[in-house]
Amino acid sequence: MAHADAARIGSDRALAVACLIVLSFTLFAAIPKAIDGSGATGLDFSCFWTAGAMALDGHAAAAYDWHQLRELILRIHPSLNQAPYPVDENPTPFFYPPVFFFVAALLAQLPFPIAFWTWSAAKLLCWAVVVCAIRPGAVALLLAFATPPVLYDFLVGQSSLLAASLLCGILLTLDRHPIVSGVLIALLTFKPQYGVLLPLVLIVTGRWTVVITASLVIPVFILLTGLIFGWDTFVGFREAATFATQFHLTGGLAWYKLQSVYGVLRFAGFGYGLAMTLHIAVAGAVTIWVLIIWHRNVSFAVKAASLLTATLLVSPYFAIYDAAILAGALVFLMNASMAERSLLLSNRSALRIGFGVLVLLGFAYPIVLVPLGPFMCATVIAMIWIRCRQPGVKSDLAYG
Template sequence: MIDLISFQTKIMNEVARHNAFAEDDPALAIACVLLIAIAVLLFSGNVEGAGNDFSCFWGAGTMAVDGHAAAAYDWDQLHKQLVLRMPAINQLRYPYDQFPLPFFYPPVFFLVLAPFALLPFPIAFLAWSGAKLSCWLLVIYAIRPRPSALLLALATPPVFYDMFHGQSALLASALLGAILLTLDKRPFLSGILIALLIFKPQFGVLIPFVLIATGRWNVIITAALTILALVLLTGVSFGWDTFKAFGEGATTVSARLQAGGGVAWFNLSSVYGLLRVAGLGYGLAWSLHMAIASAVLVWVVLIWRRNVSFALQAASLLAATPLMSPYFLIYDLPMLAMALVFLMKADLDQGSLVGNRRAIRIGLGVIVVLGYAFPFVLVPVGPFMCATVIAIIWVKCRQPDLRPDPAYG
């Protein structure tokens, strides 16, 4: 009799796990809808300045299409081109040293920007925004095809910061999520996606360590060959001098960043930025940043070496990535929302969905509060967001009912 009751209970639990209504969190969904509505009202009320960061992408792309890709890394030349091409209102909207931002992306990014450069700026900005948001939502849906997951992915402040400024973090985060989704079942595709992520290399810092630690050599070889092909295609299409110009431009930006003249420290939502805001000098702040990054790297590798849920492994990589590089800004953190979506999937895999909803709500709450507090407190909030998600993962990894699940297809 006891065995029969136990069996019936097990069957009911399995049914509940695969029930669409049981998997969703109504309270979370309602909160996300309200957050999205508030964010739309806030950002739509200040349309002036929208797309400022995309202007440097569009300007660099137009210079590349005209055969002057290397010149796009010269800030003065990029500014002059945009003054000629942009409407008069955009010339007056920003001070000279803010319009546009300097362009220092790897030259392979020209392959992405060139098609948008063929369009007028307003249309290009809308097309860019629609394309990257669509990629982001498709990957979120692939991780967990539930309304609450999509709403959570849209409700976090970094998503709105990225959309407003016209940045590239949503596209990079979507690529990173797609890499994780295809890592086991489609390793060839995963390797190609890793190569595409080279346009924003700080997002992929942890990937080589994870691939080596888990022996995914086929993915490594595919990524290396694809990167070589992209470099060759870029050199043939836009000139080999673009690589030299990129090296010089990246060195200049790095020097300005270290000296504190390139960006205010509070804008760097990284451990390094937080330490500089706290008053530490370059040497000590850099050393402590590297020490923390190394410790987090070891933690991620250990998680990937453990026999735990793949969703937890994916979330750990996403939550730790912003702690690796000093150059992460507030709009670079949509990947933390993706980490929470993976954690929602981990709840389902572990059969403890209801009991862990509170952790997801806490994670979302911290990201939302810190994200919208950032413009007022002017303190790097990224490390605190990452620490919250990492703490949730840490607790989940210590739960006794953990069991591994296959990577997604």
């Protein structure tokens, strides 16, 4: 017993050291660029901030007008008028649901640099709180922050880390605090592609308190949005969402930036029809897989990890920073207690391998310029599969 405890402690230390090395390298390479303003730091955040400024001026719906928004953003990042940033592609359009104006307008009351760092600090704090709630301890926290997609989300000022925090928070409060979970679902509507699988799981597993709460809170958010920012914002959002779909899925965006199965197939030369058909087939298979896992007598940590991973694979559009959600899946899997002797691969070994793959593929992405997201997801799915096929699954920590 003492020998097993010593081995576990040694393994945890090894993983912690690996995470610390990766995190130190990441900070050394990225923070100077963020501080001196070189590159396109805060590029994606600029569309949030500018949309919020337009909302404060009483022109929220105009934020969905690509030409008006771009003119204002170029004042923040004038270097985007020059190569290698073609003006017709950068900065990014604003196509978030109107409810996001509450956040954007709040941030727009601050000067852009202060708003960017406030936004970044808030996201990282939410992420840290959720990770510690899933798995207390330095090892889990280091793993969650050392995953490369977290860095990419921070550098461009994206919203994926906040959405990942909300989705993990929904899972944490699902059973003990279903009303809180329902409110968090309503907040997650700003990133609708993250909520495709969740309603199915809730309905199939009969978590009606969560469903009813979300169904009541979401209309309240919509009503407040329309009253404060104008009902024309919903018209603008519909048009912007249509444009975004065409832009991202028909070649307006470089295929290597699409980290989905669809993106891989288009990158490989498949046409739209065949690529989308195959993507839908994979999404359908993944959905069935998740529903089966949620009906099995397995650890809740395994169920949560399956939902987080499949959430990425279902959407035809997700970017490299969205893969930060996989770090949350790994942290959940740290709680997947099992009889180690019955495993083909021990829990700790699988975690080290999984983390290593995410780090290697994450840092390889900007070098090779190939969509690697499905391969990152496949790594986590393999870890889940190993656990589900082995006997000896034990009840893990209760969440809530």
